Amino acid sequence: MTQTPSADAPADPVGFGRHDHASCIADGLAEAEARCAAKGLRLTPVRRKALEILLQEHRALGAYDMLDRLRAAGFGSQPPVAYRALDFLVAGGFAHKIECLNAFIACAHPGARHTPAFMICRTCEAVAEAQAAPARGSLGKAARASGFAIERTVVEAEGLCPACQGGAEGGAGDGAGA
Numbered sequence: 001m002t003q004t005p006s007a008d009a010p011a012d013p014v015g016f017g018r019h020d021h022a023s024c025i026a027d028g029l030a031e032a033e034a035r036c037a038a039k040g041l042r043l044t045p046v047r048r049k050a051l052e053i054l055l056q057e058h059r060a061l062g063a064y065d066m067l068d069r070l071r072a073a074g075f076g077s078q079p080p081v082a083y084r085a086l087d088f089l090v091a092g093g094f095a096h097k098i099e100c101l102n103a104f105i106a107c108a109h110p111g112a113r114h115t116p117a118f119m120i121c122r123t124c125e126a127v128a129e130a131q132a133a134p135a136r137g138s139l140g141k142a143a144r145a146s147g148f149a150i151e152r153t154v155v156e157a158e159g160l161c162p163a164c165q166g167g168a169e170g171g172a173g174d175g176a177g178a
C-alpha cells in the first residue's frame, strides 16, 4: 500500500516488515520537492542527495556516515557540508534526529503533521517511525497536574524488530503485528 501524504497523521509504523520501499524513496523525494517549491526553500543538489541517502534505508545515519556517502557521491568532503544538509532536512520536517543514537532518519510520513515515535532495533539497528501522542496519555496527565505545558516530546523505544525476534516460530513478519 502506498501512503498517500495527507494532512492526517497516518497510523501505521513504516520501516519494519515488507513494504513498497521504492515508493518510500520516490514519495519522500517528491514530497520534499513539492514542499520546498511551495515554501520557497531551496532543495539544493546536496540537500536532495542527503535526503535520498536517508530514504534508502530505514536506519539512522550519523553525520559522519552521511559525510562519507556525500563524499562518495561527489559532494564536498568537509563536515559542515553534511551538517548543513542534515540541519536543513530536520528543520524542514524531511528528516528526524534520533537523540539516543545521535543520528538521523528520513521522515516516514512526509507532509503529515505528527509527533514521531521511533522503534529502534538493537540488533539490526532498523528504525521504524510510528505516531505518538504522549501529551494525551499519562505524561499529559502528569503535565496538566503540575501545570506544565508540553511543547515537544521525544519518544524512542529500543527493542527487537519482528525479524530479529528469533523468527523460529514462523513469525516471518507477515504483518500480524499490533
Ligand SMILES: [Zn+2]
Pocket (backbone or CB within 6 Å): 015, 019, 020, 021, 022, 024, 025, 058
Ligand atoms: Zn521503505
Ligand SMILES: [Zn+2]
Pocket (backbone or CB within 6 Å): 096, 106, 107, 108, 109, 110, 114, 116, 129
Ligand atoms: Zn516523521
Ligand SMILES: [Zn+2]
Pocket (backbone or CB within 6 Å): 121, 122, 123, 124, 125, 126, 160, 161, 162, 163, 164
Ligand atoms: Zn532487527
